[in-house]
Amino acid sequence: MCQHQTPCPTADSADRESARLVAHHPEQGWSLLCNGVLLFEDTGELLPDGRVIDPHRPLGTAQVMTAA
Numbered sequence: 001m002c003q004h005q006t007p008c009p010t011a012d013s014a015d016r017e018s019a020r021l022v023a024h025h026p027e028q029g030w031s032l033l034c035n036g037v038l039l040f041e042d043t044g045e046l047l048p049d050g051r052v053i054d055p056h057r058p059l060g061t062a063q064v065m066t067a068a
Helices: none
Strands: 021-025 030-033 038-040
Antiparallel strands (some): 021 030
16 A cells, blocks of 8 residues: 555554554544554554554553642
8 A cells, every 4th residue: 555665564563553644634533544544543543454453542640639
């Protein structure tokens, strides 16, 4: 699918998210990458073969405020 030089990583590669953007629709919460991957703002992915990659956001550190 990709015709760039150096080619983008394939949809099966571990670094598939580093492929170039083809379409970006932040108002709808998704982007299409050159390798055919749909990347969603919650970090979930839909691969060209129909497989779903669950969201994988980094976990934040919870802070608890206490009264002194």
